[in-house]
Amino acid sequence: MKVLVTGGAGYVGSHTVRWLSQRGDRVWIYDDLSRGHREAVPADQFIKGDLLDANKLEAALFENGIEAVVHFAGASLVGESVERPDIYYRNNVAGSLSLLEAMRAVGVTRIVFSSTTAVYGTPEMMPITESLPLAPINPYGFSKRCVEQILADYQSAYGFSFAALRYFNAAGASPDGDLGEDHTPESHLIPIVLQVALGQREQIVIFGDDYQTPDGTCIRDYVHVDDLAAAHQAALSILCSPGDSQAVAPQKLFMNLGIGRGYSVREVIDVCRAVTGHEIPAVVGPRRPGDPPELVANSSLAQRELNWQPKYTSLESIVETAWRWHSQHPNGFAEDKVSVES
Numbered sequence: 001m002k003v004l005v006t007g008g009a010g011y012v013g014s015h016t017v018r019w020l021s022q023r024g025d026r027v028w029i030y031d032d033l034s035r036g037h038r039e040a041v042p043a044d045q046f047i048k049g050d051l052l053d054a055n056k057l058e059a060a061l062f063e064n065g066i067e068a069v070v071h072f073a074g075a076s077l078v079g080e081s082v083e084r085p086d087i088y089y090r091n092n093v094a095g096s097l098s099l100l101e102a103m104r105a106v107g108v109t110r111i112v113f114s115s116t117t118a119v120y121g122t123p124e125m126m127p128i129t130e131s132l133p134l135a136p137i138n139p140y141g142f143s144k145r146c147v148e149q150i151l152a153d154y155q156s157a158y159g160f161s162f163a164a165l166r167y168f169n170a171a172g173a174s175p176d177g178d179l180g181e182d183h184t185p186e187s188h189l190i191p192i193v194l195q196v197a198l199g200q201r202e203q204i205v206i207f208g209d210d211y212q213t214p215d216g217t218c219i220r221d222y223v224h225v226d227d228l229a230a231a232h233q234a235a236l237s238i239l240c241s242p243g244d245s246q247a248v249a250p251q252k253l254f255m256n257l258g259i260g261r262g263y264s265v266r267e268v269i270d271v272c273r274a275v276t277g278h279e280i281p282a283v284v285g286p287r288r289p290g291d292p293p294e295l296v297a298n299s300s301l302a303q304r305e306l307n308w309q310p311k312y313t314s315l316e317s318i319v320e321t322a323w324r325w326h327s328q329h330p331n332g333f334a335e336d337k338v339s340v341e342s
């Protein structure tokens with residue numbers, strides 16, 4: 001199948017590009033490189049472009065005979081979304097609308113959308129099923145929720161086929177250590193803890209230990225990035241099978257992806273200590289605004305509808321791959337990147 005992956009130079013995007021290519025799809029990457037890495041994707045399949053550039057998008061879709069789109073492009077930092085909602089509504093909502101219109105103009109109607117657990121806000125019930133209310137608490141979550149609604153409306157009005165995959169905490173790296181997580185600045189827990197192990201930071205600051213959880217720190221469901229990639233491929237197969245997603249009840253097109261087991265921040269640090277053999281000093285700091293105490297997925301819908309089973313079912317196995325990447329690429333994709341401050 002010929003697939004356009006927007007945001008394909010980003011973290012989950014680049015792993016998905018590789019996953020699809022290795023399994024026989026022809027893949028093009030459409031990315032503005034505002035956050036992604038040119039080095040993370042093959043040069044001959046790369047198109048540098050902005051989602052709001054409708055002409056370029058239409059050309060990318062039409063000239064390459066694209067049959068389906070996997071849509072990652074967008075901004076994804078909760079804190080930034082609170083300070084700069086304009087970025088989130090422009091990149092995520094206006095950008096997605098521009099993409100859908102370009103698809104409509106050239107007759108491409110299949111799309112797998114990268115959504116998020118942030119659409120649930122702070123749910124009261126764990127684990128989280130797709131039937132819980134959608135109550136985002138920040139512009140990032142609202143922007144993704146909004147695109148989910150647009151997709152449902154495009155399905156009804158224009159016959160689009162879609163799946164929206166709500167990831168929990170993407171983590172890990174490709175097992176060969178060639179591809180991994182590299183954000184600037186880094187804000188995610190596991191890469192930061194591993195930077196401490198590498199001596200690039202002095203310590204990890206735990207954002208609050210007074211939550212209503214067994215050890216007082218926040219609990220998250222970490223899911224391996226290649227397992228996410230596999231789910232995208234499975235979703236594409238459904239969209240492209242006879243009858244495609246029109247045959248699936250609309251409420252089943254929104255699917256959680258997590259391993260169904262939560263780890264606290266302290267547990268994550270302990271696992272990183274065990275995997276790396278480094279001491280990893282930790283201190284407790286204030287809570288980070290907007291952090292729900294616990295987010296753990298019930299992914300049985302994806303298991304049923306996509307026949308999806310995560311291969312990495314323990315945090316140890318996920319951190320091992322992340323450590324391979326970080327220890328082999330201490331400065332990420334850029335050779336000349338300087339060490340970060342603690």
Ligand code: UDP
Pocket residue numbers: 078169187188189190192204205206207208218219220265288291
């Ligand atoms: N966290 C932390 N210290 C850090 C970074 C993150 O204690 O330097 C915590 C954060 O408060 C959250 C968990 O680690 O409870 C996972 O955060 P991350 O930013 O990796 O993902 P999120 O859950 O925000 O998507």
